[in-house]
Amino acid sequence: MSGFLPFWPEQASAYAASVDRLVLAFSALIIVLSAPVFLLIIAFAIKYRRGKPADRSHPMNRNVWVETSWAVIPFLLILIFYVWSTQLYFGLHRPPADALEIEVVAKQWMWKFQHAGGQGEINELHVPTGTNIKLNMISQDVIHSLYLPVLRIKQDVLPGRYTTLWFNADKPGTYRMTCAEFCGTDHSVMGGSIVVQEPDGFSLWLETSATDSTLAAQGAALFRRFGCSGCHEPHSSVRAPSLAGIYGQPVALNNGTAVIADAQYIRDSILLPNAQVAAGYAPIMPTFANVATESDLIALTAYIQSLATDNSRSAPIPTNIAPEGTAP
Ligand code: HEC
Ligand SMILES: [Cu+2]
Numbered sequence: 001m002s003g004f005l006p007f008w009p010e011q012a013s014a015y016a017a018s019v020d021r022l023v024l025a026f027s028a029l030i031i032v033l034s035a036p037v038f039l040l041i042i043a044f045a046i047k048y049r050r051g052k053p054a055d056r057s058h059p060m061n062r063n064v065w066v067e068t069s070w071a072v073i074p075f076l077l078i079l080i081f082y083v084w085s086t087q088l089y090f091g092l093h094r095p096p097a098d099a100l101e102i103e104v105v106a107k108q109w110m111w112k113f114q115h116a117g118g119q120g121e122i123n124e125l126h127v128p129t130g131t132n133i134k135l136n137m138i139s140q141d142v143i144h145s146l147y148l149p150v151l152r153i154k155q156d157v158l159p160g161r162y163t164t165l166w167f168n169a170d171k172p173g174t175y176r177m178t179c180a181e182f183c184g185t186d187h188s189v190m191g192g193s194i195v196v197q198e199p200d201g202f203s204l205w206l207e208t209s210a211t212d213s214t215l216a217a218q219g220a221a222l223f224r225r226f227g228c229s230g231c232h233e234p235h236s237s238v239r240a241p242s243l244a245g246i247y248g249q250p251v252a253l254n255n256g257t258a259v260i261a262d263a264q265y266i267r268d269s270i271l272l273p274n275a276q277v278a279a280g281y282a283p284i285m286p287t288f289a290n291v292a293t294e295s296d297l298i299a300l301t302a303y304i305q306s307l308a309t310d311n312s313r314s315a316p317i318p319t320n321i322a323p324e325g326t327a328p
Contacts, residue, residue: 012150019152095166099134106144109190123192128202145181219303252279
């Protein structure tokens with residue numbers, strides 16, 4: 001396609017190919033449905049031109065089948081596209097569980113990527129081919145949108161809320177990445193590139209870009225620096241819940257409900273500690289809203305995620321668990 005339409009981006013994933021098939025098939029359908037209208041306009045304009053000796057009598061013609069079919073057939077054809085595109089949409093919003101996760105922070109006007117091993121990059125994202133990649137994204141200021149044209153995927157990146165995007169690239173290369181939501185003066189230059197490499201090349205890149213500490217280790221350092229450990233570590237004099245093993249597990253709240261301790265819950269617990277208070281504890285945790293940056297929060301979450309499972313929670317866990325992402 002990009003061969004004879006120079007503006008058509010390359011395809012770097014199977015998903016991109018599916019999106020192209022959908023777009024091309026839909027364009028074809030629109031042409032099939034609208035071409036007769038325009039062709040008949042031209043034909044009638046010629047046939048009934050003023051002064052031409054055409055038959056202008058208007059005999060009654062009520063054919064119910066004609067009337068019904070031109071409404072029903074296009075409707076059914078379009079319905080096929082509704083099912084087809086909805087399937088693609090749902091696929092995009094259900095990341096596979098085994099995906100390699102990369103953290104993304106957007107800010108005016110740059111993209112910051114953090115790998116679990118501690119490797120960080122700005123306006124450049126390295127990924128291996130043939131691997132499910134899941135991006136966990138958040139904005140530090142206004143709404144941005146990460147757009148990767150060769151993968152045909154785009155997702156808004158919001159302040160205060162994690163959104164995700166996943167893909168499986170199959171074609172090595174360096175491709176354009178851009179912000180697709182007007183976000184201020186330098187919006188047009190907020191971009192960079194996605195570098196898709198064979199797994200070997202990617203491992204090599206990971207090695208050469210390695211830092212002294214993994215994301216979780218960076219989080220552990222912050223956990224100490226911010227004084228979280230003073231309350232949350234076992235044997236501390238303050239009564240605070242242990243954070244070991246809470247990640248991804250249901251947590252009982254003092255209003256009788258429970259939530260899954262996902263990245264969003266942990267982030268909210270640090271910034272708005274009094275909004276959702278763990279059952280059996282006093283709301284004494286201070287907010288870190290003006291202290292911790294989005295990158296800090298991501299590292300802290302990675303650290304909490306890395307803590308070994310610990311089932312010695314003092315609060316009983318109720319059974320009415322709110323689905324992920326819903327506030328009680
Ligand atoms: C002054 C003591 C104190 C400090 C400092 C503190 N916390 Fe807390 N934290 C608590 C208490 C008490 C709770 C339980 C009540 C609540 O949910 O607010 C809590 C709850 C939490 C929860 C929710 C846990 C659950 O089981 O639901 C998380 C996550 C958390 N803190 C993380 C942190 C992090 C990360 C830091 C450092 C940036 C930190 N806390 C600093 C006392 C503290
Ligand atoms: Cu932007």
